Amino acid sequence: MDRDSTEFDELDLETITPRQVRQYLKDKFVIVASNRGPVEFRKEEDGTIKAHRGAGGVVTAMSTALVATDAVWISSMRTKEDAKMAREAPGGRLAMPPDKPQYWVRYIIPEKKDFQQYYSVISNSILWPLQHYLYDVLRRPVIDESVHEAWNNGYRKVNRLFADEIVREIRSTDKKPLIFLQDYHLYLCAQYIRRKEPDVLIHHFTHCPWAQPDYFRMLPHGMRRELLQGMLGNDVLGFHTPHYVSNFLQCCREGEAVRAAVDTKRRLVRHGAHETYVRHYPISIDHEALERTAGRKDVADYRGRLRSLAGDRKLLVRVDRVEPSKNILRGLQGYEHFLCRYPDWKERVIFANFLYPSRSDLKEYRDLQRDIEEAAEAINREFGTEDWEPVHLEIKDNYPRSVAAQIEYDALLVNPVADGMNLVCKEGAVLNQRGGVIILSVNAGAYQEMRGTVLPLNPLDIAETADTIRSALQIGERKRKSMARSAREVVQANTSFKWFLQQMRALRRVEKQRAEGKKEKAGMPELPRYERFE
Numbered sequence: 001m002d003r004d005s006t007e008f009d010e011l012d013l014e015t016i017t018p019r020q021v022r023q024y025l026k027d028k029f030v031i032v033a034s035n036r037g038p039v040e041f042r043k044e045e046d047g048t049i050k051a052h053r054g055a056g057g058v059v060t061a062m063s064t065a066l067v068a069t070d071a072v073w074i075s076s077m078r079t080k081e082d083a084k085m086a087r088e089a090p091g092g093r094l095a096m097p098p099d100k101p102q103y104w105v106r107y108i109i110p111e112k113k114d115f116q117q118y119y120s121v122i123s124n125s126i127l128w129p130l131q132h133y134l135y136d137v138l139r140r141p142v143i144d145e146s147v148h149e150a151w152n153n154g155y156r157k158v159n160r161l162f163a164d165e166i167v168r169e170i171r172s173t174d175k176k177p178l179i180f181l182q183d184y185h186l187y188l189c190a191q192y193i194r195r196k197e198p199d200v201l202i203h204h205f206t207h208c209p210w211a212q213p214d215y216f217r218m219l220p221h222g223m224r225r226e227l228l229q230g231m232l233g234n235d236v237l238g239f240h241t242p243h244y245v246s247n248f249l250q251c252c253r254e255g256e257a258v259r260a261a262v263d264t265k266r267r268l269v270r271h272g273a274h275e276t277y278v279r280h281y282p283i284s285i286d287h288e289a290l291e292r293t294a295g296r297k298d299v300a301d302y303r304g305r306l307r308s309l310a311g312d313r314k315l316l317v318r319v320d321r322v323e324p325s326k327n328i329l330r331g332l333q334g335y336e337h338f339l340c341r342y343p344d345w346k347e348r349v350i351f352a353n354f355l356y357p358s359r360s361d362l363k364e365y366r367d368l369q370r371d372i373e374e375a376a377e378a379i380n381r382e383f384g385t386e387d388w389e390p391v392h393l394e395i396k397d398n399y400p401r402s403v404a405a406q407i408e409y410d411a412l413l414v415n416p417v418a419d420g421m422n423l424v425c426k427e428g429a430v431l432n433q434r435g436g437v438i439i440l441s442v443n444a445g446a447y448q449e450m451r452g453t454v455l456p457l458n459p460l461d462i463a464e465t466a467d468t469i470r471s472a473l474q475i476g477e478r479k480r481k482s483m484a485r486s487a488r489e490v491v492q493a494n495t496s497f498k499w500f501l502q503q504m505r506a507l508r509r510v511e512k513q514r515a516e517g518k519k520e521k522a523g524m525p526e527l528p529r530y531e532r533f534e
């Protein structure tokens with residue numbers, strides 16, 4: 001059989017060609033939806049409107065996976081300029097990239113108040129900390145009327161807006177739609193789409209951890225029920241690791257919020273007449289594109305600046321959003337502890353923190369930024385000398401600077417309290433040119449893949465952080481280089497394109513099964529009772 005006519009779901013992901021993907025997609029229409037899109041327009045000081053790359057892991061992975069798919073990517077507008085650009089674009093679709101379109105961007109435009117309730121209140125203050133085990137249970141969150149109101153009138157409403165836009169896109173063509181929903185902002189979307197388009201194929205991917213059932217139960221019962229029902233409107237649910245899959249299945253199985261039959265062996269959940277497969281595919285990066293970025297002139301300039309900043313001192317680096325789950329303060333405390341405990345390292349190392357401002361509409365994030373600045377200043381006051389600043393801190397949106405830092409580090413500190421995957425360590429592994437060592441929290445999803453090639457860290461343990469920084473900086477050259485090589489090989493074995501292909505393939509399998517009318521219902525476990533309902 002010629003390779004192009006082999007069934008898509010039987011193709012080997014290692015050898016699949018872009019031509020085969022295009023061939024498969026010929027009569028399909030890929031629709032992606034995520035809260036944050038690949039591009040954000042902002043007005044510059046001279047009055048012109050400039051496009052900026054959207055931040056974060058979803059954008060990094062998806063924008064490279066969608067090359068040559070002619071897909072439509074629906075996201076929420078963030079700036080006035082987004083809305084203006086969308087209004088002026090033919091059919092409301094913006095070409096990406098504008099000169100050589102590979103896919104299209106379309107914005108939904110929610111009311112300001114609805115967006116604030118959906119994004120700041122529910123997504124960022126309730127769901128995000130829930131999924132990262134970040135509730136400060138004695139104090140936060142306080143789930144009062146305003147939170148219920150935000151769920152009822154903000155979260156639901158914006159999910160409906162996304163669903164309506166997706167349905168409009170589905171109905172705009174005869175091609176078969178394949179829908180890929182992203183992350184915790186859009187848990188209700190599949191169910192809303194399915195009410196209008198019952199047979200459409202829908203995949204949802206969760207980019208953060210999925211908490212264990214006891215923790216998940218902290219979310220009010222009604223929200224939990226609606227959230228799981230919404231998710232079970234998908235055909236396939238994707239997570240980064242088998243651990244998150246298992247947590248999700250357990251949340252469904254206990255019959256406390258939804259009555260769903262769970263087949264843990266086949267990782268299949270039946271809710272009413274609908275079946276949902278639950279799978280894991282670790283997200284990755286596009287290392288070839290990253291290597292091209294590394295060769296850019298602006299990156300070279302930043303590398304030069306970094307080298308003159310460090311001189312012949314060792315460079316410990318962190319690159320992160322200003323985000324509680326990233327555990328930036330404990331990174332600084334660990335470093336301070338390291339300087340106290342191992343004074344022979346004074347003046348021989350610089351800890352460069354390259355941070356991105358994040359979610360500054362929330363007080364918690366603003367406070368965190370201030371605490372980070374104060375902690376860095378305190379270390380510099382205590383240990384700094386005339387020609388040595390122990391901590392270098394920059395908080396601004398600067399991608400080439402981050403790439404340069406990942407090329408130049410001697411050690412990279414990645415110590416999140418919890419992280420769905422973490423792409424900084426994967427980017428570092430591919431970019432670094434000094435045989436640098438990665439210190440990686442055992443609570444980052446990436447640790448499952450990278451263990452053995454990194455130094456593991458309990459992110460809460462400051463004493464261990466100090467000792468691990470020291471080990472990373474003084475590991476022998478042979479061991480260091482061999483760890484760096486293995487880390488790079490692990491990361492290079494996966495790409496964001498492959499991550500996306502796995503999802504397309506999972507949907508293809510569902511489609512085939514439906515076409516064959518094969519319902520493997522025999523052997524499904526009994527439905528559990530609701531604990532509180534019926």
Ligand code: F6P
Pocket residue numbers: 036055056057058059183207208358359420
């Ligand atoms: O970690 C999952 C993720 O979707 C990232 O891609 C992104 O950095 C973050 O969550 C969401 O960030 P923001 O609220 O700034 O869009």
